[in-house]
Amino acid sequence: GENVEQHPSTLSVQEGDSAVIKCTYSDSASNYFPWYKQELGKGPQLIIDIRSNVGEKKDQRIAVTLNKTAKHFSLHITETQPEDSAVYFCAAIYYGGSQGNLIFGKGTKLSVKP
Amino acid sequence: EAQVTQNPRYLITVTGKKLTVTCSQNMNHEYMSWYRQDPGLGLRQIYYSMNVEVTDKGDVPEGYKVSRKEKRNFPLILESPSPNQTSLYFCASSLYQEQPQHFGDGTRLSIL
Numbered sequence: 001g002e003n004v005e006q007h008p009s010t011l012s013v014q015e016g017d018s019a020v021i022k023c024t025y026s027d028s029a030s031n032y033f034p035w036y037k038q039e040l041g042k043g044p045q046l047i048i049d050i051r052s053n054v055g056e057k058k059d060q061r062i063a064v065t066l067n068k069t070a071k072h073f074s075l076h077i078t079e080t081q082p083e084d085s086a087v088y089f090c091a092a093i094y095y096g097g098s099q100g101n102l103i104f105g106k107g108t109k110l111s112v113k114p
Numbered sequence: 115e116a117q118v119t120q121n122p123r124y125l126i127t128v129t130g131k132k133l134t135v136t137c138s139q140n141m142n143h144e145y146m147s148w149y150r151q152d153p154g155l156g157l158r159q160i161y162y163s164m165n166v167e168v169t170d171k172g173d174v175p176e177g178y179k180v181s182r183k184e185k186r187n188f189p190l191i192l193e194s195p196s197p198n199q200t201s202l203y204f205c206a207s208s209l210y211q212e213q214p215q216h217f218g219d220g221t222r223l224s225i226l
Contacts (some may be wrong), residue, residue, distance in 0.1 A: 001173075028217060031214045043118075043204050043217030044157070089156065093212055100211050106156035
């Protein structure tokens with residue numbers, strides 16, 4: 001089945017620095033790659049997503065890049081702020097059966113120190 | 115306000131006592147799904163539903179049941195809960211499976 005590997009599992013940065021989280025996937029048919037942010041006591045919330053027909057997408061301080069050949073995609077957060085501290089999950093859609101289902105990475109706990 | 119509502123938010127119960135966690139969405143979404151979240155394992159899908167009366171197993175369906183009699187509701191049923199089902203559960207919905215999923219705030223279940 002699909003396997004989504006996410007690294008690192010924890011990441012600590014100083015406020016204002018950049019943070020990068022990387023994911024790899026195994027199913028070459030995957031074509032949808034969302035990123036979710038989960039704050040303490042809350043459900044995951046979509047922050048950005050990318051489809052396989054583009055290589056990069058930006059939304060203010062957040063960007064995602066996709067390399068379909070290498071089967072990896074990355075989340076980039078620039079000018080980090082303390083409120084960026086959370087657990088981030090990548091996901092890839094998997095077409096193992098007749099339907100597509102999201103397979104999640106194990107998460108990255110990001111800590112932004114003031 | 116667009117939202118996915120789960121109830122209860124917290125539940126402590128005992129082995130073998132049937133329980134149901136309700137999930138309701140007000141966005142007219144076709145796709146709904148249940149996940150469990152365990153430390154170090156991320157989010158794992160239990161069951162999903164493409165539409166009314168259409169449900170299918172995810173990665174970890176053993177010990178769970180679901181139903182989708184109405185578009186807005188997707189309850190998760192534990193017929194005979196066991197301690198290994200102690201976890202944090204999330205319901206999610208999206209317009210279709212390849213669209214952004216909206217998650218509820220979670221239900222923390224403890225099975226003693």
